[in-house]
Amino acid sequence: MTRVVASAVLLALAAPAPGQTPSSAAPPRGRGAVPQDERRRIHSDAPPRGRAAVPQDERRRIHSDAPPRGRAAVPQDERRRIHSDAAEDTLERGFKDPPDSAxxxxxxxxxxxxxxxxxxxxxxxxxxxxxxxxxxxFDGSLGVPLFxxxxxxxxxxxxxEAFRHAAAEADRLGLEMSMAASGGWSETAGPWVKPEEGMKKVVWSETRVEGPRKFNGALPHPPAVNGRFQDMPIPPDFEFPMPTDLPGAKPMPPSPPPSPDPTYYADTVVLAYRIPDDEVRIADAQPRVTASGGDIDAAALVDGSFGRTVALPVPADGKPAWIQCEFAQPFRAQAFSIAMAAGQGFFGATPxxxxxxxxxxxxxxxxLVTLPxxxxxxxxxxxxxxxxxxTAARWYRVVFQAPAPNPLAALLSLPPFRQxxxxxxxxxxxxxxxxWEDKASFATLTEPSTAVTPAVPADEAIAKSNVVDLTAKMGKDGTLDWDVPAGRWVVLRMGYSLTGEKNHPATPEATGYEVDKLSRKHVDAYFQNYVGQVSDALGPFFGKSFRYFLMDSWEAxxxxxxxxxIAEFRQRRGYDPTPYxxxxxxxxxxxADVSDRFLWDFRRTIADLLADNHYGAATEYLHQRGVGxxxxxxxxxxxxxxxxxLNKGRVDVPMGEFWVPLPGQGDQPEHPPDVREAAxxxxxxxxxxxxxxSFTSMPMxxxxxxxxxxxxxxADRYFALGVNRIVFHTSDHQPFVDDAHKPGITLGPFGQHYTRNITWAEQAVVWNTYLARCSFLLQQGLFVGDLAYYYGEGAPISAPFWKKLKPExxxxxxxxxxxxxxxxxxxxxxxGRLVLPDGMSYRALVLPEDVDRLTLPVLRKIRxxxxxGxxxxxxxxxxxPSLTGFPASDDEARAIANDVWxxxxxxxxxxxxxxxxxVVWGPSVEEVLAGEKVAPDVQHNRPQIDTSLVWIHRRRGDADIYFVGNQKDRAEDVLASFRVDGKEAELWHPDTGAIEPSAYKIEDGRTTVxxxxxxxxxxxxxxxxxxxxPSRTRPRPTSTVVATVAGPWSVTFPPNWGAxxxxxxxxxxxxxxxxxxxxKYFSGTATYTKEVPAAPAWFRPGTKVMLDLGKVKEIAEVSINGQPLGILWKAPxxxxxxxxxxxxxxxxxxxVTNLWPNRMIGDQQASATKTYTFTDYKPYTKDSPLLESGLLGPVTVSTVTLR
Structure with missing residues (x-):
């Protein structure tokens, strides 16, 4: 935050951007029990279909332009001035006293x-x-005992009853209440989801036959096992062990042992395809198999069962483990398949x-292959x-390196990796x-295009004409009656079974199958049941204080x-997928190319179904019920x-996430792109x-x-990326209201534990107000951006976190x-501008260098x-990249590319x-924009080699609003130049709510501040x-230290906390x-008192007297002669x-208030005769370093005059 302080240049922050005021709330379609003005306030997006929502204050402006009946019309320029003044007042009021929406x-x-x-x-x-x-x-469980x-x-x-009490209290207090879309935190699941409604995967069995002959027999049943792939069982969900030795913990009521989860299977198609006559299976070649760990069950490695495993010990000497195959004659291979059954991953086995x-x-x-x-x-x-x-060779071997230690192994009570x-x-x-496993959506690849399948000779591929649909020839009992043509054939019986995914970390009573996210029918049924339960519990508060459901990040x-x-694929891609x-x-x-193109279409279909039938269907159903x-x-x-x-566009409030970085490290690479993506x-x-x-944290x-x-x-970094509503992770519910249960119950190692039990709970108002003021201004008008980066068509796809954009x-x-x-x-x-219906516009569309394969609809639109213009x-x-319309599509694409490029x-x-x-390619984006006479929106000098500022620009009507943040832990005096002409600059300080005129200079169409x-x-x-x-100067403050407040100081501590x-x-x-x-181990608030003499010379007209506390750990509340002077929570x-x-x-x-760790550390000292803290999660030990605490000074008094 910024302030005017002694011997410093006045701070100023600006932003070029006109635009419209934000929509204060277009309510969801359908009925709603909320009064109209209240709905407007809470539902801040989702315009009615077919037209953009007009912001409420903009509607008022439009309506106010029509003069009342019977009165003369006010001249237009006068009306504009009046309305402009009203808009300014609204902006100032909202900044100084932010509304709930911010x-x-x-x-x-x-x-x-x-x-x-x-x-x-x-x-x-x-x-x-x-x-x-x-x-x-959220209603969940994460190893928390019963208290x-x-x-x-x-x-x-x-x-x-408790849930309705919460909604009633929210209504009384004017709070917005929301609820997760399932028990736990991911995703949409519950015990009412029937097996046939659960998430599904493709499964199959293979039968080899050779013709010509008559085949009449039962085809093996494909796996009906709940799991990720074929008969690989679903890995156990990650669990956090429940402490058994915590004071006050009560034994959990006994629960009956869980019954086996039901399974589900249904057939899809039966296909036969002809394979080359010289195809050899490794089992038929009978290699000699040896391993670093001694004898090994080689047959189990090729038996087609993913539920039967072979253990290969990690050598004690630290050398790699290995498995070797020796053939009597060279064996020709061109692919290698491996499946691991267990591992140290957070979500099960890993490569x-x-x-x-x-x-x-x-x-x-x-x-031949590096395993990643x-x-x-x-x-x-x-x-x-x-x-x-x-490759043809007599010897092949697989060398295994032990994985790096899992940083969460101890937290999850994982055993050491031994095999x-x-x-x-x-x-x-x-x-x-x-x-193919990744590309067939059994998993995800960051860039499937980097895993292109090498070309193969035509006689080694399966001809589409040699794929025969035998579905009608298989009876309900799985018996196939078929006249096999000449050649070697594989009969493929394909169907689907359940992935077995359930919501977590939910309580057992709220746990059930994740619903099929690709089926609108099943998603609708899910929400009809779930929303019915919630609305029944809440009664009149559903749609009133209770306004939203929430979906956390995907962990399903x-x-x-x-x-x-098959029908969805055919309708969306325009061809029958069956032969493929x-x-x-x-x-x-x-x-190889056709197969990769088909898999591209397959993944794209899944992505479209997820957006339409999960996120889209959920939003539409909730709108019918009057919530978002x-x-x-x-x-x-x-x-x-x-x-x-596409997913985020289907919901009312798109969300990203960001975590507190590890000490000494920057943001995790996936978080900034995710937040920019949500914005x-x-x-x-x-x-x-x-x-x-926001501010999620891990054990580290x-x-x-x-x-x-x-x-x-x-927070400032992510404000600059576009976030304008902060949602803290997390404020765990505290069932106790006494001091004996502080800091309280937690979500284990995750989150800020931002509750009424933190040491600075009451002082948190200044922090929340800062965030609200920033959010308020960043909710105004429209974002100003010059570039629209098209991130491509494939799936899965998101804002890239694994690489830099090129061109940058x-x-x-x-x-x-x-x-x-x-x-x-x-x-x-x-x-000449790229425009959107809601008023957004850009100067150029950029396709990164790796987005060089475009479908015909996209190519035509770019043309x-x-x-x-x-x-x-x-x-x-x-x-x-698609098989749709192939091969004619390639010819048209080539023609369009030649015309346009x-x-x-x-x-x-x-x-x-x-x-x-x-179209331009080769010059930098900066050169392209310069050629279009588009100057940078923000420029600034660099007083230090590592000066680091973040910024963002919004435009509301004629007002340009720029946010600028200093990312360094030192003061910076910078000259910032903004792409704004003809306007004076003001500085709006979100820490204090103060607004002041700034010095500025307008030159060459820009304003320097x-x-x-x-x-x-x-x-x-x-x-x-x-x-x-064209310019304005401001008086510069001159500061003179007139006194240093030395000791002694009297420091009082509250009772019952050990001090x-x-x-x-x-x-x-x-x-x-x-x-x-x-x-030494105190945590809480201690009060320093001191008598300070003030000289009459300090009180000259036009002079301010400033108190500087120096260094404070962490928050200070100052009063002089009983007059409160505010809460100080950051330097200076x-x-x-x-x-x-x-x-x-x-x-x-x-x-002065410090933080909880010191008292928690003190409670674990061997010399401690009494403990003062209570929590279910103890991230600190007796040997953890203590946090510097208290008023550290030096405390000085200065006089400040303006010259």
């Missing part, structure tokens, strides 16, 4: 039935008191780390097939689709089938096969709000350890991501945009004009009024330096004391 929300976890009405009321009253405007409730006398079980009468190697002599080895090992985030799929050039559990491992003589695994998949279904088992049909939907649709790290922008979704789909799950960044001053620069967005310009849906259906050209920065497309190659020829527009930014400080620079002159009632400090030092354990810890100070003696009182 205030943060919190996630509110009810954990394992530890819920009381008293705790509910206390939680919600605290939220209201400190500026939190709503809570999003309350009576556990409230999900959806029982007692639970519903191994190692190599497949070949040798002609058993001594010298050549690597576990992947970030979700670990990667444990079943993979790799293609490689045909590789291998389900299947096979060399394949016939070609396979490279990494993969799904690649639904009952209507063997590709889903890894076989190559027609050619927040959703992290679909979350970070490509967790499933989806189109992230982009809001911008391109005409929504006001972009929300974030334990809760209770970060004050708001630490979190602020993190240049410094000084901002951008949104756009997807195919928006490109095709919402984007047009007006006056039309360029013809209408658009500037497109893109490589010349190669060919469509001409001979552009990005080297010798870099531009081509087409119609009114042009001097900014003084505190350490980690931020400010809004607002341009809303015509400049009276003495009072101590005397001759000098200011950290509490942790005290020899008294009660002081300064306050204006002019009004409270008087000549002569003055009583200075400083209340």
């Amino acid at each position: 205030k943060p929300r919190v996630w509110w976890h009810w954990l394992n039935g530890n819920v009381t009405k008293e705790g509910i009321t206390a939680d919600l009253e605290w939220m209201k008191r400190v500026g939190i405007a709503g809570m999003q409730m 309350v006398d009576k556990r409230l079980v999900w959806m029982t009468p007692d639970w519903k 191994p780390n190692g190599h497949l190697q070949a040798s002609q002599d058993g001594t010298s080895w050549v690597t 090992g576990p992947e970030p985030l979700f670990g990667g799929f444990p079943v993979r097939t790799y293609s490689f050039p045909p 590789f559990d291998i389900a299947e491992m096979e060399l394949l003589s016939a070609p396979r689709v490279n990494m 695994g993969q799904e690649n089938w639904t009952q209507d998949m 279904l063997p590709v889903l088992t890894g076989r190559i049909v027609e050619s 939907l927040y959703a992290e649709a679909m979350g970070t790290g490509l967790p499933t096969t989806g189109d992230a922008l 982009s979704a809001a911008h391109i789909y005409g929504k006001t709000l972009a929300a974030t799950e 960044v334990p809760g209770w350890g970060q004050p708001p001053s630490y979190l602020k620069p993190i 967005p240049p410094a000084g310009y901002n951008y949104d991501y756009v997807n195919t849906d928006v490109l095709l259906n919402r984007l047009s050209v007006k006056d 039309d945009l360029v013809a209408a 658009a500037v497109v920065v893109a490589p010349k497309p190669q060919r469509p 001409g001979a552009v190659d990005g080297k010798s020829i870099t531009r081509h004009e087409y119609g009114k527009g042009k 001097p900014l003084h930014l505190d350490p980690g400080g931020s400010v809004f620079v607002v341009f809303r009024r015509a400049a009276a002159a 003495p009632p009072q101590i005397r400090l001759d000098g200011l030092t950290s509490w942790t330096a005290s020899a008294d354990p009660g002081v 810890f300064q306050t204006d004391v002019t009004s409270a100070l008087k000549p002569g003696a003055n009583r200075l009182e400083v209340k």
